[in-house]
Amino acid sequence: MVKPRRDLALVVLAALLACLFAAVLPSSLAGLRAPLCLPLVLLLPGYAVVSAIFRPGELRTAELITLSIAVSIAATLIVALVLDALGVRLTAAPWMGVLTVLTVAAAARGTARGHSRSLVFRPIPVGRAQVGAFAAGLALLAGAATLGFTPLSAPKGTRGTSALWLLPAPGGLESVCVGVINEQLHTTTYEVTVRGAGAPASRLGPIVLAPGKSWSRELAVTPARPAVIHAFLRRTADPSVVYRSVVLRDWNIAASRC
Amino acid sequence: MTLTVAKPAPPQRVAEQPSPLGWLPWTFLAVAAGVMVVSWADALSRTGHRASLLFWLAMVLLIFPAALRLCSARVRSSERLATVVLVGLGLYAVKVLRDPFAFTYGDEFPHLYNLQTILSSGRLFGSNSILPITPRYPGLETLAALIARAGGMSPFAAGLTSVAAGRLLMMLGLYLLYARLGGSERAAGLGALLYAATPNFLFWSVQFAYESLALPLATVALFITIRWAQERDPALRRPWELCFGLVAVAVVVTHHVSSYVLLAYLVAVCVIHWRLHGRAGAPWRLAAGVGVATIVWLALAGGGTVGYLSPVLTSALKQVVQTLARETPARGLFASQGGTVVTPPAEIVIALSGIMLLGLGVLVGVRLVWQQRWRNPLMVLLVFCAFIYLGTLPLRFVPAAWETVSRAGDFLFIGVGLTVALGLVWMLERGKRRSLRVRLAISAAATVVFASGVIAGWPANERLAQPRVIAVPGGSLDPPAVVAAEWSGRRLGSDQRVFAQDADARFFLTNGLQTSLTGNFAPDVDDMLDATKLTPAMRALLRGYRTTLVVSDRREISGDNLFGFYFDSGPPALSKAATESKFDVAGSNRLYDSGDLVIYGVRGLW
Numbered sequence: 001m002v003k004p005r006r007d008l009a010l011v012v013l014a015a016l017l018a019c020l021f022a023a024v025l026p027s028s029l030a031g032l033r034a035p036l037c038l039p040l041v042l043l044l045p046g047y048a049v050v051s052a053i054f055r056p057g058e059l060r061t062a063e064l065i066t067l068s069i070a071v072s073i074a075a076t077l078i079v080a081l082v083l084d085a086l087g088v089r090l091t092a093a094p095w096m097g098v099l100t101v102l103t104v105a106a107a108a109r110g111t112a113r114g115h116s117r118s119l120v121f122r123p124i125p126v127g128r129a130q131v132g133a134f135a136a137g138l139a140l141l142a143g144a145a146t147l148g149f150t151p152l153s154a155p156k157g158t159r160g161t162s163a164l165w166l167l168p169a170p171g172g173l174e175s176v177c178v179g180v181i182n183e184q185l186h187t188t189t190y191e192v193t194v195r196g197a198g199a200p201a202s203r204l205g206p207i208v209l210a211p212g213k214s215w216s217r218e219l220a221v222t223p224a225r226p227a228v229i230h231a232f233l234r235r236t237a238d239p240s241v242v243y244r245s246v247v248l249r250d251w252n253i254a255a256s257r258c
Numbered sequence: 259m260t261l262t263v264a265k266p267a268p269p270q271r272v273a274e275q276p277s278p279l280g281w282l283p284w285t286f287l288a289v290a291a292g293v294m295v296v297s298w299a300d301a302l303s304r305t306g307h308r309a310s311l312l313f314w315l316a317m318v319l320l321i322f323p324a325a326l327r328l329c330s331a332r333v334r335s336s337e338r339l340a341t342v343v344l345v346g347l348g349l350y351a352v353k354v355l356r357d358p359f360a361f362t363y364g365d366e367f368p369h370l371y372n373l374q375t376i377l378s379s380g381r382l383f384g385s386n387s388i389l390p391i392t393p394r395y396p397g398l399e400t401l402a403a404l405i406a407r408a409g410g411m412s413p414f415a416a417g418l419t420s421v422a423a424g425r426l427l428m429m430l431g432l433y434l435l436y437a438r439l440g441g442s443e444r445a446a447g448l449g450a451l452l453y454a455a456t457p458n459f460l461f462w463s464v465q466f467a468y469e470s471l472a473l474p475l476a477t478v479a480l481f482i483t484i485r486w487a488q489e490r491d492p493a494l495r496r497p498w499e500l501c502f503g504l505v506a507v508a509v510v511v512t513h514h515v516s517s518y519v520l521l522a523y524l525v526a527v528c529v530i531h532w533r534l535h536g537r538a539g540a541p542w543r544l545a546a547g548v549g550v551a552t553i554v555w556l557a558l559a560g561g562g563t564v565g566y567l568s569p570v571l572t573s574a575l576k577q578v579v580q581t582l583a584r585e586t587p588a589r590g591l592f593a594s595q596g597g598t599v600v601t602p603p604a605e606i607v608i609a610l611s612g613i614m615l616l617g618l619g620v621l622v623g624v625r626l627v628w629q630q631r632w633r634n635p636l637m638v639l640l641v642f643c644a645f646i647y648l649g650t651l652p653l654r655f656v657p658a659a660w661e662t663v664s665r666a667g668d669f670l671f672i673g674v675g676l677t678v679a680l681g682l683v684w685m686l687e688r689g690k691r692r693s694l695r696v697r698l699a700i701s702a703a704a705t706v707v708f709a710s711g712v713i714a715g716w717p718a719n720e721r722l723a724q725p726r727v728i729a730v731p732g733g734s735l736d737p738p739a740v741v742a743a744e745w746s747g748r749r750l751g752s753d754q755r756v757f758a759q760d761a762d763a764r765f766f767l768t769n770g771l772q773t774s775l776t777g778n779f780a781p782d783v784d785d786m787l788d789a790t791k792l793t794p795a796m797r798a799l800l801r802g803y804r805t806t807l808v809v810s811d812r813r814e815i816s817g818d819n820l821f822g823f824y825f826d827s828g829p830p831a832l833s834k835a836a837t838e839s840k841f842d843v844a845g846s847n848r849l850y851d852s853g854d855l856v857i858y859g860v861r862g863l864w
Contacts, residue, residue, distance in 0.1 A: 018408070027410030034409035034419075041404050042423055049504075053497040062339050063485075066430040067501055069423065070478040073401055073471070074508035080382065080400045081511065089380030090400075092407040125277050133283035137290035144290070144297035148355040151729040155306025157828040158725065161738050163852035167749060181745065183738055183852065185730055211730035233851075244851040249844060250862035253806065256751040 006116040008051060008107040015044045015103040019096050040099055046072030048103045051110030056117075075102060160184035160211070164192070164233040164244035167255035169218050176248065177258035178231050179216030182209035189236040190243075194219055196227045206236055218258045280337040281327050282344075289348035292319030297355050303722035306827060310602075313722055314709070320348050321454070321708045325701035328447040329686055338447035339433050346429035347422070349454060353464045354418060359727040361414065364819030366466040367764035368392050373399040373413050374768065377406060383559065387773045388763060391566040394559045397512025398424075398471045417466040424471040425464055431477035436676050438484045439637050442683055448704070449679030455616070455708045456671040457715030463668060472513030473668055476520045479505045480672075483524065483541050484636060502544055510551045514563045517555075519669045521548045523639065530635035540635070574662040605713045612710020613651065615703050620644045620674060622681030643673030654714075664715075717820070724824040737825050738852045739811065743769035745850060746807065746857065757783045757800070758809035761822025762855070766809065775803060784817065790836035792843060792863075801864035810838040811855045830854070 018040035025033045046068035050059070059067065079098045080090055088094050110116065161183045169175040182188050191205030199221070207215050221229055233244040299312035324345045328338060357363075361370055368389035375384035375393070382396045398420060406416035432453055437446035453459065464470055479502060486498035510517040524545035531540035556563060601609075627641050647670035653663040682700055689696035712721070727734050736744075743765040746754060752771035756763065763776035763783075778784040781803050786796050787810060800808075813830040815822045838856055842848060845862030 022408050025410065030410040030415075034411060037408040037410075038405060038419070041401070041408050050501070053500050055494075055497075058497075062335070062430065063434060066427065066434055066478060066481070069427055069430070070475060070505050070508075071501060073423065073427075073475065074504040076404050077397050077400050077508050077511055078504070080396075080404070084382045090376060090382070090403060090407075091380055092404075095404055096408060124279065126279060126283075127277060130277060130279055130283040133287040137283070137287040140287070140290035140294040144294040144351070144355065147301050148297040148358045151359070151727045151734040152301055152305050152725075154728040154730075154735075154825060155304070155725055155827045157306070158728065158825050159829070160735075161853045163738070163741065163745070163850060165745065165749070165850040167849060177749070179749075181741055181852070183735055183741055185728075185735070187731070210732050212733045212735050244853070245848070246851050247842075247848045249847055250859070252861045253750070253847060253849070253859045255749045257749065 005119055006111070007119055008048065008111050008116045010119060011044050011048050011051075012104050012107045015040050015048075015100045015107075018044070019100040022092050022096050037096075040096055040103070041076055042072050043068055044072065045075040045099050045103045045106070046070065048106035048110060049075065051115040052106040052113065054115070056113070056115045075099065154185055158185065160186070162188065162190070162233065162235075162244060164231060164246055166194075166229065166231045166246040166248055167258075168248065168251050168253065169258055170255050175218050175220045176229055176231075177216055177218050177255045178204075179214060179258075180207060180209065180233060181214040182211060185211055187211065190215075191234045191236060191239065193232045193234070194221070195230050195232075196221045199227075216258055278334060278336070280333055282337050282340055285324055285327055285341050286344060288319050288323035289344050292316045293348055293351045293355070295319060296352050300355050300358075300723035304725050306725075309722055310718065316352070317709060317712065318705055320345060320352075321451070321705045322701050325448070325451055325704040326697055328444070328451055329682075329697040329700050331444065331686070333444075333447075335437075335443045338443055339430070342433050342447055342450040343426060343429045345451060345454065346425050349460055350422060350425045350464050353461050356461070356721070356723045357726065358723070361417065361466050361768075362724075362726060362823045363462075363465040363467070364760070364764065365389070366417075367768050369399060369466050369468065370413060370417060371767045371771075372396065373402050373406070373417060374771065376400065376403040377413060385773075386767075387775055388767055391514070391560075391562050392468065394562065395468050395511060395513055397508060398466070398468045401471065402466075421464050421466055421470045424474045428474035428477055431474055431481050432672070432675065435477060435481040435484065435672075436679065438481065438488070439634060439640070439676060440680055440683075442680075444686070445676070445679040445683045448682050449675040452619075452678050452704060452707065453671055453675035455612070455704075455711035456668055457664060457711045458668050459715070460712050461716050461721070462664075468513040469516055469665075469668070472509050472516035475505055475509045475512065476516050477672065479509060479520055480523065480636065483527070483544055484634075486544065487539070487541060487636075499543065499547075503547055506544075506548045507551055510548070510555050511559075514560060514567065515665070516669075517548065517552050521545065521552055523636075523669075524548055526639050527635045530638050534633050534635060534638070570662065601713065601718050605718060608706060609710040609713040612707040612713075616674065616678065616707050616710070617648055619678035619681050619703075619707075620648060622684065623677035623679070624681075626680050626684050627677070637676070640673035640676050643670045644677040646670055647674050720820055724821075725827070726824050728825060735825075737823070738855055739765045739809075739816065739822075740769050742766075742809070742850060742852060742855055742857060743772075746770040746772060750807075754806045755804055756807045756809060757781070757786065757803075757805050759784070759787060759811050759816040759822070760819050761816050762809050762811050764819075764823075772807070775805070787811075788833065788837060790834055790840060792840040797863050800860050804864075806859065806861050807849075808841060808858045808860050809855065810841060810858065812838055813854050816855075 018037045021033060021036045049071050050064060050067045083090060083094055163181040165179045167177045169177050178192060178194055180190055180192060187210045190207045193201050193203050195201040202219060204217060209215060221227060229248040231246050232242045235243055295312055296316035299309035302309040324341050327341055368386050369392060372386055372393050376382060376399055384393050386393050402416040402420040405419050406413055429450055432450040433446045436449040437443055440446060482498055482502045486495050489495045509520055524541055528540040528542055528545050624641055647667060650663045654660050686696055727736060739762045746766060747770035754772045756766045756772045756774045758766055758774055758776055760776050763774035766772045767774040775781055776783050781799055812832040814833055815830055841858040847859035848856060849859050850857035
């Protein structure tokens, strides 16, 4: 692989690789895709455009970085507006393709204007204590993120609940969908009763659901619609109490899926 | 010729070169420690414990060491800038760790929905039933959409990344602007740090909403204006004009108010320049460019903006007049939305001390600018803004004006940061003999001013994380309203029109992808949901808006845009049972029952 020796060559290479990776890497690899592809959104087009329009050495490094980010964001938005106005769907391919073309073209102009800078990295003298401080800081940030992004147990007094639902089945004239969602903080056992007017009740259960889990069934109902259908939810721990109840009176709505 | 042989010099100890990093590793460590402490405080808060002292310890760790370093005279420019950026991003982490699983601010939901719409349809300018104006200014969501597409990230992660880019840009832009205007890197660092004392800086300004990107872009546009003005040759001004044009367009398509404020700033700079230096050399072209872009955008896309903003502004103005005439009661300071005082007395003392210190700093800075006859038009404007900021503080007593004043503070504080920083640098240079003491005092004062901004900006019981997602054996749980909203999308499709209380409506918008309607005006959903009887007028309203679902949530907190997005701890305050049972009539379907929250199918009531 050719090692770029000038900043704008590196910009072009990074833009092409970002475009390529966005096309070939699956979304499930976001941890890899994001650092490789996001510079094409947030940095590279602006860097190339700024290099193309300013005289070499006119900007301080901080100014160059700031303008690169701001112009990259502006370029992203303007490209999106133009694509949308042309009726192009804003998927990754056209969007990143145009940004890559813009970056390459601007980098070529910048190089022609003599803006390209050689890539010379001078090592920064860093003491052991400084390395230690950086390492400790990174460890603290990792700890903060791990703790922060981990769901924790509920505060004392948090109430769990359970949901019962009832819908006409999709496309079905004589069946309903009934379901239970367990939002209790512990595993719970339920019984569901479905009853149509003048028909014997259907008892479903015991239904054992872990927290966050759900259950659903499609049930034939007699007589056929437009019957009024009631469903009741009881917890087996307290079977005498109707915990939740739902009713279908008017079959003007239907489940898209059971 | 004599040859003298020099005596070999004794080996000298080579003086150790100071690292160009300076104190940066230690500042980084302090910021990281602050982030760790706030994460710990959030974890305690999420599990039902009090942790406000830890929160304040984190704030001190984030601000005080950085302020102390920035007060120092012998610091490289790169270290100052890196310190400012570190603090800005560290403070952003405070907001991220408060809401690590989902967006929970009322305005974040409509913007998240816009992002979801762009990702699903591939088109801009969709519709939004809760904040209809937001899709007309799609800058933030467009950036987030490309971040999501390019990085393979979730909409939530892409939203966080785009706001982080905005925060980074804000710190860079402020530093460069202040450095150019004040001519002092020391003032630039201190000014950018002091800007963090804006009451909205810690939480509101980094929510996933359009201003969080537009304000940083506008700040960069102001910096470009200064650089443009410093070039005399028209040929050298052209690159700056091009950059300005690109950034200004980005502002205009991202946020209405930010573009109007940018235009107002530029026009004011032109007028001041005209008064001080004559017509030539003023940024007329830049102002005209922003003006034209704003008008074109209003005509092409943002047509509803005037109708959206005018009621807010007229109501604020009306209430100011009424409050002055004592026709309406003044708003209680340090009170929550419902008027209940939740700010601890110690925090009230700190807040008032911070405001006094800030006022003092502004006066010192203004005196300095006046004495030194600084005649840069933008500098004059920003100093004037600092005065206006102090002048707007009494308007916080006016209920309807409070929000407008609070938001205007984000723009006016750009002037406060610079003015106070110039005053501080003057004090530091006068107090050279007692340098460390002066630096410590100023750093402590900066921390108090920052704390006063935090106290004024966000209620005490809302600064730390609430239980939005809780761990259970085998997984995690979302609040019941989220589960209900997701159920609606999964089982009924995303073509339902839903009446719901404020917080629930937002979940149905983003988690159910439904057309959610809420509020007390056009349509008056709140009054319908709070009523105990179903009237013919309500049926007409349901018919008029072609409503298919009504979400009856008896928890009074479901109407609260600050607290309504979390699990309840303990029994919640409930409205009367009849507010729900009024829908149990012929023609309606009781489709979903999770206790306090019931979803009715109401097409039969039309």
